Amino acid sequence: MGVRNTLKIMTKDEWLKCESAPIMIKYLWTQEPLLSVAKRFEIYPSTEDWMDYLNAEMPLYKFYLSTCRKIWPLLIQEESRKGIELAERFVDGKVKWRCVSDYNWHVEGAAFRFEDPQDQEQIDTWVKDVERNHCEIVDKLSNEDGKVICTQKLLKQAAYFADCAMMYPSIQPKGLLNDEYNKFLCPKLLRQYVSYPLV
DSSP, X not given: OOOOSOOOOOOHHHHHHOOOHHHHXXXXXXXXXXXXXXXXXXXXXXXXXXXXXXXXXXXXXXXXXXXXXHTGGGOOSHHHHHHHHHHHHHHTTSSOHHHHHHHHHHHHHHHHGGGOGGGHHHHHHHHHHHXXXXXXXXXXXXXXXXXXXXXXXXXXXXXXXXXXXXXXXXXXXXXXXXXXXXXGOOHHHHHHHOOOOOO
């Protein structure tokens, strides 16, 4: 995370035609109101309460949660899915942030299972199920950017992305998520949630 103001101005026409959600998000963080939010959280830990800036980040938060819905078949553990559902309920004002924050331990644990050799038999079952039932999304995302990755790694990245998406407003410093999540981000979906910033 963290943003540097190195992007040139993106015109509205460029925004509407852009085919890279990460470039669009990077640009958003160089514009108000997100630029001010990023500056307030440059130094970690910040004395600022991130909840005071939630309105500014809410469109991106909704985008990240919606992205998780788009890759739902890759979120093969109930904990990952429940975490996203809780975050959506928070956005809708149906639960307090405390519920989201408390449950995050389970979502992070679900992602961490992909790093535990003791769970390899279960992981192999998940991989086979996803490859058999959702081969289109696996083929598309495992070959993104010319970098071929195995299905297990793709599922692991999806699980960690769900963890980040769920907790997004509270993550500091503010700005871009890890580059390995770029494959999940869709510019068309981003435009549904985030308007072109008025410069």
